[in-house]
Amino acid sequence: MGHLGFSKEEVYKALAARLHKNPVGAPFSETLMKILKTLYTEQEAEIGSKFPAGFVTLEKLSAATGINPNELKGYLENMANKGLVIDVVRNNETYYMLTPTVVGFFEYTFMRVDPNLPLKDLAELFEAYHHEPGVPEEFFGSPTKMFRALPYEEAINDEVKTEIVSYERATEIVKAAGGGALTLCYCRHQQEHLGNTCKVGAPVEDICISLGGAADWLIRRGFARPATVDELLEVLKKSKDLGLVHSVDNVQNKPAYICNCCGCCCGVLRAINEHQVMSIEPSSFILNIEEEKCVGCGSCVKRCQVHALSLVEREPGNPKSKKAVLNKELCLGCGVCVSSCKKEALTLTKRDYIPNVPLNKKEQMYRIAMEKVRL
Structure with missing residues (x-):
């Protein structure tokens, strides 16, 4: 397989350039080049660099x-x-698409334990x-x-509970899919290789x-295991108990995933916490605080995964006057904080x-491509 006179470096640069043509691209850097050289053989990089957009025969x-x-076909199988x-x-007929960076090979790499990859190096x-x-x-x-963000359904105020649509109900999404798959949390798996724990x-x-x-596809390629509806519902329940944010594929019909995210490990939430990039579409709900019920205990502040809550002294210098205050620009409308309040001062509205x-x-990818002028 020839490279038409291209050097190895040029082959990987061509792959990087092709990846950056996706709606969610890959800004060029030496770090990206190291990643690509670790994951792709030179032959695979050349094939990837020549992939047309979308799925092709x-x-x-x-x-x-x-x-x-x-x-x-042999290369594509590998x-x-x-x-x-x-x-x-x-x-x-089989169709093939070059996997993008995100959501793509950045996630798949850490969805399983692969002895053939230097996972610690890749994590870094x-x-x-x-x-x-x-x-x-x-x-x-x-x-x-x-x-x-998907709202915790039980956190929604009774007066507006009937207004929640089906694509905002985590349980309904799972039931409509009829089951699915479970994988490692690629974010926490990556953090483990960096010596960090959730x-x-x-x-x-x-x-x-x-x-x-x-x-x-994930099951067929060994990245995930099959899971029943009941298993997936149990995962949602366990995630709520831990105070994790339900982060779903931002589409109305047939979302591909629901991640259960923490602010310390999850790349999406860390973009908010560490880079001030609003990385996730909030739910159609927002937190409402009944200040007369709030005793300023701070439980909700500790529970929030994106630091949207703080305690403020209503009477400066009087610690007993502290009340929870919401930063509406950061609130995801997830409801994680609601169950932490023993005074029932919090609901979603x-x-x-x-x-x-x-x-x-x-439509999602078309919109993102239009916003980046990549069509």
């Missing part, structure tokens, strides 16, 4: 790469096993890359978000939920605007 990709279909290519079957590289200038904004800063004690195993075709939730994945 083997024949079309063969024409783009100049590689015989039978030989190319790449799919590593999470670098996504393959789906439609009408008895991924961590460094997430903190490089422009990367959090590229991954999470578009007006149309990839992730959306501050709220959230687990690494069997905590991230995948649904529909995404679940089928409707926001005064409608969240930006695309109809499906195609």
